[in-house]
Amino acid sequence: MIKTPKSLRLQIGIFGRTNVGKSSFLNMAAGQDVAITSPVAGTTTDVVEKSMELPPIGPVVFLDTAGIDDRSELSSARLGKTSKIFDRADVAVLVVEPDTWSDYEDNVTAELRKRGIPVIIVVNKADIKAPRAGFAADKSDRVMLCSSVDLSGRDRYVTELKRHLIEACPEDFLNPPALIGDLLPAGGTAVLIVPIDLQAPKGRLILPQVQTIRDALDNDASAIVVKEREFVALLGKMKVLPDIVVCDSQVVLKTVADTPAQVKCTTFSILFSRYKGDLIEAAKGAAVIDSLKPGDRVLIAEACSHHAIEDDIGRVKIPRWLRQYVGGDIKIDVSSGRDYPEDLEEYRLVIHCGGCMITRREMLSRIEKAGQAGVAITNYGLAISVSQGVIKRVLSPFPAALDAYLKSSEDKKEKR
Numbered sequence: 001m002i003k004t005p006k007s008l009r010l011q012i013g014i015f016g017r018t019n020v021g022k023s024s025f026l027n028m029a030a031g032q033d034v035a036i037t038s039p040v041a042g043t044t045t046d047v048v049e050k051s052m053e054l055p056p057i058g059p060v061v062f063l064d065t066a067g068i069d070d071r072s073e074l075s076s077a078r079l080g081k082t083s084k085i086f087d088r089a090d091v092a093v094l095v096v097e098p099d100t101w102s103d104y105e106d107n108v109t110a111e112l113r114k115r116g117i118p119v120i121i122v123v124n125k126a127d128i129k130a131p132r133a134g135f136a137a138d139k140s141d142r143v144m145l146c147s148s149v150d151l152s153g154r155d156r157y158v159t160e161l162k163r164h165l166i167e168a169c170p171e172d173f174l175n176p177p178a179l180i181g182d183l184l185p186a187g188g189t190a191v192l193i194v195p196i197d198l199q200a201p202k203g204r205l206i207l208p209q210v211q212t213i214r215d216a217l218d219n220d221a222s223a224i225v226v227k228e229r230e231f232v233a234l235l236g237k238m239k240v241l242p243d244i245v246v247c248d249s250q251v252v253l254k255t256v257a258d259t260p261a262q263v264k265c266t267t268f269s270i271l272f273s274r275y276k277g278d279l280i281e282a283a284k285g286a287a288v289i290d291s292l293k294p295g296d297r298v299l300i301a302e303a304c305s306h307h308a309i310e311d312d313i314g315r316v317k318i319p320r321w322l323r324q325y326v327g328g329d330i331k332i333d334v335s336s337g338r339d340y341p342e343d344l345e346e347y348r349l350v351i352h353c354g355g356c357m358i359t360r361r362e363m364l365s366r367i368e369k370a371g372q373a374g375v376a377i378t379n380y381g382l383a384i385s386v387s388q389g390v391i392k393r394v395l396s397p398f399p400a401a402l403d404a405y406l407k408s409s410e411d412k413k414e415k416r
C-alpha cells in the first residue's frame with residue numbers, strides 16, 4: 001500500500017454557488033487542473049475528489065461539490081451527491097464572491113453549524129472586485145481573500161488556507177481514537193488471524209489488517225500474522241502467550257475456541273467499530289438481535305461497493321446466521337457504498353460493516369442518522385459474535401462496551 005487511503009485523509013468539502021470559482025480554487029490549491037473549469041455556469045457535474053499532501057497537515061482530500069443552486073437537468077442527482085458531502089467533510093471551504101451573501105450561503109453555513117463542521121470562507125475573485133471591509137466577518141472566524149486566477153499570489157493564498165485548516169482541523173484527525181495500541185503493552189504481541197480465502201484480495205492484505213499491524217508497530221509492540229489453520233500450531237511454538245488475538249469475524253467461533261481463556265480475543269470489525277464509530281452504541285445495538293422476530297426488517301450497510309462473491313459475508317453469511325439464530329425469516333436489505341438510505345424508520349436494526357473505507361465523521365454521521373430514526377445500529381463483528389454465541393468473550397477487552405451490551409440485553413428481556 002503506497003498511498004494513504006482516502007479514509008485516513010482530512011476531508012475538505014468545497015461549497016459554493018454555481019460559478020463562484022470553486023473548481024478554479026481547487027486547481028489553485030492543488031497546483032494543477034483537477035476539476036473542469038469553465039465560465040459556463042454549472043460545469044462541475046459531480047463530486048470531484050482530489051487527494052494531495054498538504055504539509056504540515058499531511059494527506060488531505062478535497063471534495064469539490066456541484067453548486068446547490070444549480071437549476072440544470074442534472075441538478076437533483078447532483079444535489080443528492082452534494083448533500084452527502086456534509087456527511088463526509090471534516091472541514092468546509094465556502095467559496096463566495098465579494099459582497100454577495102444569499103440564502104444559499106446562509107443555508108450552507110447553518111447546515112455546517114448544525115453538524116459542528118468548521119468553515120473557512122474564501123472570498124474569491126478579489127482580482128475583479130475588492131469586498132467591503134469586514135465582509136463575512138460575522139459569518140465565520142476564518143475568512144480569507146483570494147483570486148484563484150492570479151497565480152502570482154498562489155503561495156500566499158495556500159499558506160493562509162493551510163493556517164486556517166490547521167486551526168480548524170478536528171481533534172479526531174490529529175489524535176484519532178486507538179485502534180489496538182491501548183490493548184497492547186510496549187513490547188507486547190498481537191496475533192492477527194487472517195483467512196486467505198476467495199474473498200482475500202490477490203497479493204495484499206485488506207485495510208483493517210494493514211492498519212492494525214501499523215498501529216501495533218506504532219505502539220512498540222509486535223504483530224504476528226497467521227491463517228486460522230496455523231493458529232494453534234503457532235501458539236504451541238510461542239514461549240510467551242500473546243497479549244491479544246484478533247481475528248476476521250468469519251472465523252470468530254473457531255478462534256475463540258482455540259484461544260486460551262487468559263488471552264484477550266476480539267475481531268478486526270470490533271476494533272474498527274471503536275476506531276471509526278461508537279463501540280458502546282454498537283454493543284447496545286447488538287443486544288437487539290436477541291429480540292428480533294421473523295418478519296422484522298434489517299439493513300446490512302457496507303461502506304464500499306466491492307464486488308460481491310458467491311458466499312459474500314454481507315449478502316449471504318450474515319443473513320444466513322441471523323435467520324438461523326432468530327429461527328425464522330428476517331427481511332434483509334443491503335446498501336453499499338455511499339447509498340446509505342436517508343429513511344431508516346422501517347428497520348429494527350442496522351448492521352454496518354467496519355467502515356474502513358470511510359472517515360470516522362461519515363461513520364458517526366451514519367450512527368447519528370440511525371439514532372434520529374430510533375433504529376439500533378451495530379456492526380458485522382458484533383452481530384456475528386452474537387449469532388455465534390461468543391459476544392461476551394470478544395467484548396471482554398472493552399469493559400464499558402460489555403457492560404452496555406449486558407445492560408441493554410437485560411432491559412430487553414424485562415420488556416418481553
Ligand code: SF4
Pocket residue numbers: 302303304305306353354355356357358
Ligand atoms: S465493506 Fe466495509 S469493512 Fe469491508 S472493505 Fe468495504 S468499507 Fe471496509
